[in-house]
Amino acid sequence: MLIDRWPNFLQDILEFRKIAEAEQPEFDNAAQAVENLHQEFSIFTVTEIGAARWERILGIQRAPGDTLAQRRSKIQTRYLSQLPYTYRNLLRYLAQISGDFTVNLDYANYTLYLDILLTGYEQKEVLFAVLADMLPANILLKLKSLIPMTTDNAPITPAVGVFTQVRHRSEPIQRGES
Template identity: 35%
Template structure:
């Protein structure tokens, strides 16, 4: 709504007030838009660019130029979800919150002090952030084996040879395949 609509009729006709409205209208529009966006910065899932910048500054995260908003939110959630002491249940909660219920597998071989984490191919862009999280929260006496959960034979079952022929070997192993693959 135009600023002039709030004024009495006699002020709307004055040239000086029309110029004043023209000068102040963009400022008020920008302030209103910022006010409507403010609730988005209350939750990490809906952070705006400005909200991400503020949280990155608060958490001491390096600014990655060219990263999209979803990746920045993920990095912020990764840092915010860290909590010690380390337990497998808590690590599972952290990874579920970041990668989703089906986005990872987690196994601990206590005899060999080996923690194995496999991320789903859909979480490929989160691999380095997940590695940083594990580096910060996993005790140093455990060896971490982190990699992607590539497509395997059971992933491709039910597909015809003709359907699989449309892909290269590299694509069959390394890419999220359409139709549930």
């Protein structure tokens, strides 16, 4: 109670007791906000307020209709990418994003094949953007993602959305052209 924090000689005065009663709801709201503040610092426990802050910090566009879990997934995917971008860090990053993935690097043809199980389309888009920044410009990325989808009253959970996207960042210029 707020009145208990005041000196004893003020607690006995009726006017100060009424002031404390009037201010108690605001004091409780402020104390609860401070109590919940630690959730906003972890990308795994953010609320709507923290998700908006992290999206602004990381430059992530919020799609209309995104749930809080989808927004957290986007934030985690972008935040967990680390510099320097090495093959070992790529594998470590993919292990944090999904436990089920395979990576094959074709050194001779400068092509990286990635098959990965993701939680949703929004995670795929953010992962694709991170990998486009992470991989060297001369590496061709072939991404195949499996996204499990649930349907209402279905006895099984079908997996849809298996597709391949190819990303190549460089635009080769033919010799002899100006």
